[in-house]
Amino acid sequence: MKNRTLIYSVVVLLGVSLFSCKGEEEYHSISDKIEGESKPYHGALTSEQLLADTELIEITEGEHTFLIPERKGQIKSFACIECHSKPVSQMIGKDAPKAHWDIKVNHANSDAMNCATCHNGEDMNQLNTLTGKNIDFNLSYKLCSQCHSSQFEDWKGGAHGKKVAGWAPPRASNTCVNCHNPHSPSFEKRWPVQFNTKTAIERNEGLGH
Amino acid sequence: MSDNKKWYSLDLGLNNKKESSGSCGCGKSEGSCSSTPKEQVEEELSPEEFYEAAINASIGEERHRDGFEQVFDVKMDRRSAFKKLTASLLIGAGAVTTSCSVTTGSDTKEKAQIDWEEQFKGNYKLMTDEEKQGTINRLMRSYELRTDKKINMTAENAAEDVLFGYAFNISKCQGYMNCVNACVEENNQDRNSEMQYIRIHEMKDGEGFKFDKADDNYYHEVPAEGHFYMGTQCFHCDNPPCVEVCPVQATWKEEDGLVVIDYDWCVGCRYCMAACPYDGRRFNWSKPEVPEPEVNKNQHYLGNRMRKKGVMEKCTFCVQRTRKGKNPACVEACPTGARIFGNLLDPNSTIRWVLENKKVFRLKEDLGTEPKFWYFMD
Numbered sequence: 001m002k003n004r005t006l007i008y009s010v011v012v013l014l015g016v017s018l019f020s021c022k023g024e025e026e027y028h029s030i031s032d033k034i035e036g037e038s039k040p041y042h043g044a045l046t047s048e049q050l051l052a053d054t055e056l057i058e059i060t061e062g063e064h065t066f067l068i069p070e071r072k073g074q075i076k077s078f079a080c081i082e083c084h085s086k087p088v089s090q091m092i093g094k095d096a097p098k099a100h101w102d103i104k105v106n107h108a109n110s111d112a113m114n115c116a117t118c119h120n121g122e123d124m125n126q127l128n129t130l131t132g133k134n135i136d137f138n139l140s141y142k143l144c145s146q147c148h149s150s151q152f153e154d155w156k157g158g159a160h161g162k163k164v165a166g167w168a169p170p171r172a173s174n175t176c177v178n179c180h181n182p183h184s185p186s187f188e189k190r191w192p193v194q195f196n197t198k199t200a201i202e203r204n205e206g207l208g209h
Numbered sequence: 210m211s212d213n214k215k216w217y218s219l220d221l222g223l224n225n226k227k228e229s230s231g232s233c234g235c236g237k238s239e240g241s242c243s244s245t246p247k248e249q250v251e252e253e254l255s256p257e258e259f260y261e262a263a264i265n266a267s268i269g270e271e272r273h274r275d276g277f278e279q280v281f282d283v284k285m286d287r288r289s290a291f292k293k294l295t296a297s298l299l300i301g302a303g304a305v306t307t308s309c310s311v312t313t314g315s316d317t318k319e320k321a322q323i324d325w326e327e328q329f330k331g332n333y334k335l336m337t338d339e340e341k342q343g344t345i346n347r348l349m350r351s352y353e354l355r356t357d358k359k360i361n362m363t364a365e366n367a368a369e370d371v372l373f374g375y376a377f378n379i380s381k382c383q384g385y386m387n388c389v390n391a392c393v394e395e396n397n398q399d400r401n402s403e404m405q406y407i408r409i410h411e412m413k414d415g416e417g418f419k420f421d422k423a424d425d426n427y428y429h430e431v432p433a434e435g436h437f438y439m440g441t442q443c444f445h446c447d448n449p450p451c452v453e454v455c456p457v458q459a460t461w462k463e464e465d466g467l468v469v470i471d472y473d474w475c476v477g478c479r480y481c482m483a484a485c486p487y488d489g490r491r492f493n494w495s496k497p498e499v500p501e502p503e504v505n506k507n508q509h510y511l512g513n514r515m516r517k518k519g520v521m522e523k524c525t526f527c528v529q530r531t532r533k534g535k536n537p538a539c540v541e542a543c544p545t546g547a548r549i550f551g552n553l554l555d556p557n558s559t560i561r562w563v564l565e566n567k568k569v570f571r572l573k574e575d576l577g578t579e580p581k582f583w584y585f586m587d
Contacts, residue, residue: 030447030579034372034553034564041555043370045534154587158559159378159567162546167373168534171559179546187545192386195428198403203426 041169050165051172057138064156067172069164071138078137084124106184118143118182144176256287320354323347333471333510334461338366345510352515360506362514365532367465373526373581374466374553376563377440380587381547384409384431384438391542392442395527396513397505399497406491406524407442407539418572440548442539443468443489443524444572444580451481451490460521466553466581467528469511470521477519486573487580490523526550553581 027033055070072078077099084091107113115121120128127135127143135142145152154160155173162179164172176182330336330344341364352360389407398404410423414435432438445468452460452468459474460481482490496518508514509529516522527537531550535541540548551560563569569583 030553030581033447034561037370037372037554038556038561039370039554040557041370041552043368045368045371045532047534050535150587154567157562157566158549158551159376159563159585160381160546160587162543163536163540163559166533166535167531167551167558167560169555169557171557173559174546179544187383189430189432190385192384192409192428192431193390194386196403196405196426199426 043168045166045168047165047168047170047172051170054164054172056164056172059139061156067164067170068138068141068175069172069178071140071175071177072136075137078125080124088121088124103183106186107182140182141176144182259287316354320351323351323354327351327473330473332458332474334458338364341510348510348514356501358501358504358506360504360508360514362508362510363529363532364510365528367463367467368532369464370552370554372466372553373445373531374551374560374564375445375526375582376549376560376567376569377582377584378547378549378587379437379439379584381545382409382438382440382543383545383547384411384427384433384436385544387542387544388440388539388548391538392524394503395505395530395538396525397497397499397508397515398522399493399495399516400500400503401498402493402495404491404493404497404522406489406522407440408488409438409440411436411438439584440539441487441489441572442582443485443526444487444578444582445524445526447579447581448577450484450486450576450578454480454484456480463511465532467511467526467531468523469525469528470523471511472514472516472520472522475520477521479521481521486576486578490521493518493520493522 027036051067055073056067057070058065058067077083083096083099105113105115117130118127120126120134123134125137127137127140129135129143130146141152141155151160155176158171158173161176162174164174180186327344327347331340333341333344336344345362345364349360349362352358386409389405389409392398392407393400393405396406398406408425410420410425411427411431411433412419412423414437416422418439427433445462445466447462447466449462449468452462455461456478457474457476459476460468460470462468477492479492482492493516497516499515504515505513507529509525509532512525512528527535527539531537536550537548540550549560549563551558553560553564555561563585564583567585569585571580571583574580
């Protein structure tokens with residue numbers, strides 16, 4: 001009888017050691033699970049339909065390739081040269097209609113930045129880098145990344161900014177100017193959009209017990 | 210119940226001859242299986258003996274050892290016991306009466322038929338795809354019969370190779386609470402009790418996470434000087450304690466990692482609410498009400514369909530959206546990009562980049578609940 005018990009316990013022990021880490025709970029932590037089952041997603045779910053109505057362009061920055069919204073079509077008065085037919089220096093003082101009188105630059109201080117830091121006075125259809133190279137309006141993020149390099153790194157990876165549609169591939173991310181006004185990029189203080197009156201009553205008056 | 214054992218013994222084929230007698234109809238080897246044996250006994254027992262036998266069948270010796278006695282020692286006569294046991298049957302009988310009546314309209318009959326079938330449906334977790342389709346069809350029809358408005362309810366299963374995860378940037382959140390509003394509208398939460406799944410905590414800079422000192426119901430211009438904001442909601446733990454404690458298995462973890470609730474199976478005991486270390490679960494003390502025009506009609510059985518009084522609910526990562534490839538409503542509504550959602554199994558997803566390249570942490574990691582909700586800073 002004792003022998004049998006011994007055999008049973010050995011069998012059970014063996015069984016436990018063989019099967020305890022198998023099956024559904026194969027992983028000890030979520031990071032093990034992520035690592036163990038990691039594979040590029042090519043499943044049935046995609047964002048393609050959600051993105052169908054958005055004009056997008058594909059960009060490759062470093063090891064990241066993704067879509068960003070096209071910009072030029074969204075700017076009301078593009079192309080700029082329809083009014084800015086001559087370089088800015090030659091248009092100063094002309095009796096032309098004023099179009100951008102309401103723009104105030106609230107971006108760094110005036111010692112560091114002015115209009116010409118980003119806009120090309122010679123060719124208003126283009127932006128220009130600090131070294132004077134032309135940048136297309138669609139790729140304005142290249143301009144921002146000259147100074148905001150850490151934000152740029154995070155944006156490329158996906159830690160900064162927002163997706164255009166869903167989580168499923170293909171990845172489409174908003175570009176800088178979709179969330180930030182380039183002339184006044186920081187977010188304004190404002191009131192929260194809601195206040196929970198029931199919670200306030202509970203906290204102030206108790207639950208009435 | 211061949212040898213009246215109350216424990217499970219390993220059968221290695223040594224007792225084969227006893228096999229044929231088996232246990233009871235339900236296939237369990239232990240005491241309480243169904244009411245059938247009780248009813249048989251009932252014929253020959255006095256009420257007191259019946260009461261005794263019923264307790265023995267359900268808890269047996271344990272009642273001498275723990276607090277069950279307090280619960281079961283309530284004197285209940287046979288009539289009220291049977292009244293409780295057959296509550297469901299009475300509802301069903303009512304439905305039959307209505308459906309057989311010649312005076313009621315066909316809509317009423319159909320409604321009664323739907324109520325009958327809904328009353329006796331099984332746990333969603335165990336349903337086949339056809340049964341799932343059946344119940345959502347009934348729920349859609351039932352809504353149409355009651356309100357004359359159509360809703361679109363789906364029952365998508367978890368997609369393969371998908372595990373949902375969430376990251377929250379505490380340096381980006383400004384406390385605007387657009388997410389809270391979007392969540393309430395998306396998920397048809399009760400407007401009367403102002404139920405909210407998401408809490409945004411306003412915390413003092415330099416003091417760390419002090420939830421007792423934080424304010425989650427502020428109303429002043431934000432971001433307030435010297436404060437930061439962080440949101441909490443259901444973290445969809447990989448090892449969810451709320452699921453462990455549910456006595457009726459009305460809540461469980463799906464293949465894609467979502468912790469969901471079958472509102473029709475929940476008995477409202479709120480064990481899960483007590484078990485959750487993150488205050489992620491909410492209870493409907495009253496019948497949830499949403500003005501008809503504000504009802505979000507794109508629904509999922511496990512998600513934002515209308516709940517009833519006395520059941521639990523919580524964030525589902527907007528299952529009705531995410532299983533179609535969309536982002537949850539809070540992610541879409543966030544004006545600051547503080548919320549990142551995606552597929553943890555896809556090495557090309559942005560959430561994976563965040564986990565691998567930012568310094569991330571989770572709340573109460575030492576509990577071993579393995580939340581799939583990470584916080585990080587710029």
